[in-house]
Amino acid sequence: MTMLAWNVRGLGNKDTVRALKNFVSKFNPGIIFLSETKQKMRYLEKIRMKMKYDNAHYVEPIGIAGGLLLWWKNDVKISILHSGKNIIDCELSVNGENEWFCSFIYGPPYEDEKQVFWESLSTIRNSTQVKWCIVGDSNIVARAEDKMGGVPFEPSQAKWFFDFLNKSCMIELPIQGGTFTWSNQRSDDDVIVEKLDRILSSLEWSETFPRALGVLDVAMASDHAPILLLLQGMPKRCKKDFKFESTWLLEDECFQEVEKGWAPIPQVNGSRIFGRKLKKTRSKLIKWSRDKFGKRRRSAEEITERIKLLQENPLILRTTNEVKELKVELNKICESEERHWHQRARVDWLKYGDKNTKFFHATTLQNRRANTVLATFAVVYSTATMVFVYTVARQHFPQHLVDGVEKYGRKLVNFAFPYSQITFPEFTDAYMRRSEAFTAIQNYLSEKSSASANRLKADALKDSRSLVLSMDYNEEIADEFEGIKVWWTSNRNIPRSMQISVYPAVDEKYYKLTFHNRHKKRIIESYLPKVMEDGKAIGQDNRLRKLYSNNPSKHWNGFNPKWSHVAFEHPASFDTLAMGAKRKKEIINDLDAFKEGREDYKRIGKPWKRGYLLYGPPGTGKSTMIAAMANYLKYDVYDLELTTIKDNTELRRLLIDTSSKSILVIEDIDCSLDIMNERESKKRKIKEDDDLDPISKEVKKETEETTESKVTLSGILNCIDGLWSSCGGERIIVFTTNYPEKLDQALIRRGRMDKRIEMSYCCFEAFKVLAKHYLKIDSHLLFEEIGELLGKTDMTPADVAENLIPMFKDENVETRMNRLIEALKAAKEGEGASRPNEKRKRGCNTRINKREKRNIR
Numbered sequence: 001m002t003m004l005a006w007n008v009r010g011l012g013n014k015d016t017v018r019a020l021k022n023f024v025s026k027f028n029p030g031i032i033f034l035s036e037t038k039q040k041m042r043y044l045e046k047i048r049m050k051m052k053y054d055n056a057h058y059v060e061p062i063g064i065a066g067g068l069l070l071w072w073k074n075d076v077k078i079s080i081l082h083s084g085k086n087i088i089d090c091e092l093s094v095n096g097e098n099e100w101f102c103s104f105i106y107g108p109p110y111e112d113e114k115q116v117f118w119e120s121l122s123t124i125r126n127s128t129q130v131k132w133c134i135v136g137d138s139n140i141v142a143r144a145e146d147k148m149g150g151v152p153f154e155p156s157q158a159k160w161f162f163d164f165l166n167k168s169c170m171i172e173l174p175i176q177g178g179t180f181t182w183s184n185q186r187s188d189d190d191v192i193v194e195k196l197d198r199i200l201s202s203l204e205w206s207e208t209f210p211r212a213l214g215v216l217d218v219a220m221a222s223d224h225a226p227i228l229l230l231l232q233g234m235p236k237r238c239k240k241d242f243k244f245e246s247t248w249l250l251e252d253e254c255f256q257e258v259e260k261g262w263a264p265i266p267q268v269n270g271s272r273i274f275g276r277k278l279k280k281t282r283s284k285l286i287k288w289s290r291d292k293f294g295k296r297r298r299s300a301e302e303i304t305e306r307i308k309l310l311q312e313n314p315l316i317l318r319t320t321n322e323v324k325e326l327k328v329e330l331n332k333i334c335e336s337e338e339r340h341w342h343q344r345a346r347v348d349w350l351k352y353g354d355k356n357t358k359f360f361h362a363t364t365l366q367n368r369r370a371n372t373v374l375a376t377f378a379v380v381y382s383t384a385t386m387v388f389v390y391t392v393a394r395q396h397f398p399q400h401l402v403d404g405v406e407k408y409g410r411k412l413v414n415f416a417f418p419y420s421q422i423t424f425p426e427f428t429d430a431y432m433r434r435s436e437a438f439t440a441i442q443n444y445l446s447e448k449s450s451a452s453a454n455r456l457k458a459d460a461l462k463d464s465r466s467l468v469l470s471m472d473y474n475e476e477i478a479d480e481f482e483g484i485k486v487w488w489t490s491n492r493n494i495p496r497s498m499q500i501s502v503y504p505a506v507d508e509k510y511y512k513l514t515f516h517n518r519h520k521k522r523i524i525e526s527y528l529p530k531v532m533e534d535g536k537a538i539g540q541d542n543r544l545r546k547l548y549s550n551n552p553s554k555h556w557n558g559f560n561p562k563w564s565h566v567a568f569e570h571p572a573s574f575d576t577l578a579m580g581a582k583r584k585k586e587i588i589n590d591l592d593a594f595k596e597g598r599e600d601y602k603r604i605g606k607p608w609k610r611g612y613l614l615y616g617p618p619g620t621g622k623s624t625m626i627a628a629m630a631n632y633l634k635y636d637v638y639d640l641e642l643t644t645i646k647d648n649t650e651l652r653r654l655l656i657d658t659s660s661k662s663i664l665v666i667e668d669i670d671c672s673l674d675i676m677n678e679r680e681s682k683k684r685k686i687k688e689d690d691d692l693d694p695i696s697k698e699v700k701k702e703t704e705e706t707t708e709s710k711v712t713l714s715g716i717l718n719c720i721d722g723l724w725s726s727c728g729g730e731r732i733i734v735f736t737t738n739y740p741e742k743l744d745q746a747l748i749r750r751g752r753m754d755k756r757i758e759m760s761y762c763c764f765e766a767f768k769v770l771a772k773h774y775l776k777i778d779s780h781l782l783f784e785e786i787g788e789l790l791g792k793t794d795m796t797p798a799d800v801a802e803n804l805i806p807m808f809k810d811e812n813v814e815t816r817m818n819r820l821i822e823a824l825k826a827a828k829e830g831e832g833a834s835r836p837n838e839k840r841k842r843g844c845n846t847r848i849n850k851r852e853k854r855n856i857r
């Protein structure tokens with residue numbers, strides 16, 4: 001037990017209260033005796049409550065002078081025998097053992113009162129036979145070495161004191177940590193220091209407490225230093241137990257540290273995981289608190305040590321002002337610490353409003369509680385025991401009892417481990433079908449894994465055009481979603497038992513997602529759908545795209561599907577497509593609007609599809625445009641060959657077998673079937689048939705039945721916007737033709753072919769795109785001549801491109817351009833002869849404008 005005696009010289013000062021608070025938190029004394037409190041009981045009681053002392057006895061000050069206070073905790077038993085303005089005399093025992101007397105004194109400062117005081121003290125009891133101890137401010141300088149500075153020591157001043165010691169057979173206990181307990185707080189030659197505070201004891205008492213020791217602490221906020229009486233001597237320095245400070249709860253970082261510490265630990269499971277996590281959390285908190293508060297605490301400790309050193313060396317003390325400065329500094333540190341917590345409390349009060357009252361109550365009460373983390377530790381191990389008990393109980397107790405245990409057991413586990421986990425296995429059923437969720441997560445994590453995981457696995461997934469990197473088994477990566485932290489781990493179960501199965505034994509791979517219970521709703525409702533969506537999009541980007549073509553129906557069977565496919569690796573892009581920039585941009589915007597338009601299509605009640613009609617002379621880039629569109633949208637391409645399809649039913653079956661995110665292409669629709677002017681051709685056919693004899697008619701009919709396609713215009717129309725077209729969604733239908741004028745108007749009306757794109761002869765702007773990619777130049781002297789010729793000649797981009805391709809290795813740019821010029825001239829001459837007055841159509845400006853001419857030059 002420790003006892004603190006201190007002449008505070010007024011407890012109304014906030015610095016003194018703070019200093020007292022520091023002493024209390026540093027030494028946790030069981031008894032506090034303060035003299036010269038100079039405060040009324042009501043005020044002192046408030047401080048006592050704050051400091052959590054259970055009992056009190058006060059001697060009120062006279063006016064604003066004097067005043068004594070005695071506080072003690074419940075484990076100390078004190079009965080007050082007598083009290084007055086200079087003494088509180090009591091009988092006490094600690095933990096019910098060793099009853100003894102203790103007098104807490106405040107010796108009178110005036111000479112005329114000193115004699116009365118010390119004489120009356122010697123009459124209190126015959127101390128030779130009792131255990132008696134006197135602690136406090138004696139207000140007596142007993143020996144010459146007990147004073148430095150000021151008026152020299154006068155032995156007569158100590159006469160009453162020594163009389164008392166001799167009469168009562170009392171001895172003085174040595175005090176460690178300095179000689180002088182009082183200083184006049186001046187510097188240099190004016191400094192006076194004295195030993196006024198003492199601990200006296202009877203021999204009986206000393207025998208009972210042989211290890212008792214007095215210790216002097218740093219004088220803060222008062223000219224007296226507090227003295228401590230340690231009944232059991234100096235406690236052995238042992239490794240400090242981990243203690244969870246309630247004030248840490250005011251720091252958000254504290255929660256983050258706990259979350260970090262409590263994060264899943266790979267390769268550890270079962271009951272071991274709790275122990276490991278507690279250990280990790282503890283060391284995280286220790287490190288964090290040391291970094292965060294350590295600096296302030298360390299400097300406070302260093303200053304205290306320095307003051308102590310100076311207190312013990314009066315010579316230094318005499319010649320220096322340092323102690324005073326150090327005390328000011330120490331006070332500042334304590335104040336800033338206090339202000340920090342005060343401000344935090346205010347901020348949190350604003351944040352939490354009324355709830356704050358409860359919160360801080362809980363926070364302050366927490367000191368009384370067992371350390372939370374250690375409590376958790378205990379709970380964890382009790383949990384392990386409970387798991388064992390539960391297993392036994394399941395077998396031997398009635399079900400309703402087991403249910404009860406289960407309910408509370410779950411609560412207990414939730415308290416110890418407030419995290420939820422979701423597992424995503426690779427295969428979801430006995431047919432070993434790969435789970436879509438697993439693949440999506442793998443894609444989603446592949447990007448994050450390469451950035452944060454140390455051990456990675458490289459995998460070439462089916463239908464993927466590039467290697468997919470994923471975290472290796474037992475690796476863990478953290479992810480964040482709207483400020484919520486989650487952890488993904490990759491695991492596998494290796495099959496142990498030999499099972500007889502048609503499928504080879506494979507590892508059961510799975511991903512595990514861990515997150516805090518309080519975020520469960522948001523994780524399930526928002527985070528996981530996002531992971532799925534992003535994962536699918538990444539998979540879509542990475543996958544190998546396909547070019548499908550339809551097989552003749554006579555080959556369709558279980559082994560030959562309706563569509564066969566090859567990898568779609570056409571290099572065309574909008575960048576390489578020779579076309580005016582404005583039109584190109586317009587098409588790209590249209591495609592973007594379609595791709596992003598899922599919700600819009602849904603809202604207006606239209607199937608998510610769009611039709612494009614590409615028309616223009618051969619070689620103007622219609623097929624190239626389709627490839628550029630597919631590459632831009634990252635869609636598959638279904639190239640539908642109508643001539644091999646027998647009838648509308650087959651056509652429908654083929655179309656139902658296509659997937660979404662695809663472009664369905666019917667090239668040269670005008671040549672595919674005689675469907676453009678079906679009505680016209682029917683009339684013509686009937687007329688032709690009428691001219692034939694009956695036998696020829698029959699033979700013709702049979703041949704037609706076996707070879708001709710019976711796909712009709714209405715069948716095609718249905719394929720574009722009939723009911724089937726709503727299957728799947730996100731489809732583009734493209735028809736190409738060299739002769740748009742031949743097409744039935746029903747086929748190309750708006751709503752079926754939503755956008756018509758004319759692919760025209762090469763203009764100068766389109767030529768520049770070709771020159772950039774074929775010749776790797778943006779301008780050249782010959783550009784002007786080429787531009788002029790293109791304005792007067794119809795040449796397709798295909799022909800222009802053909803002339804720009806090198807005929808042999810390392811053919812130079814000029815030669816290739818001159819070849820183009822020659823070809824253009826030849827074409828112009830030929831054209832001039834055949835179509836002298838025909839107006840040329842180009843999708844972009846054919847003339848070179850003045851600025852372009854300037855650029856060329």
Ligand SMILES: Nc1ncnc2c1ncn2[C@@H]1O[C@H](COP(=O)(O)OP(=O)(O)OP(=O)(O)O)[C@@H](O)[C@H]1O
Pocket residue numbers: 576577578579617618619620621622623624625738759796797798799801
């Ligand atoms: N606008 C263009 N941009 C870039 N290259 C083009 C363009 N037009 C044609 N080409 C080149 O000409 C070749 C033939 O073009 P493409 O097959 O796309 O023309 P098309 O209009 O589809 O012809 P057809 O009507 O005969 O099918 C392509 O391989 C391409 O290299």
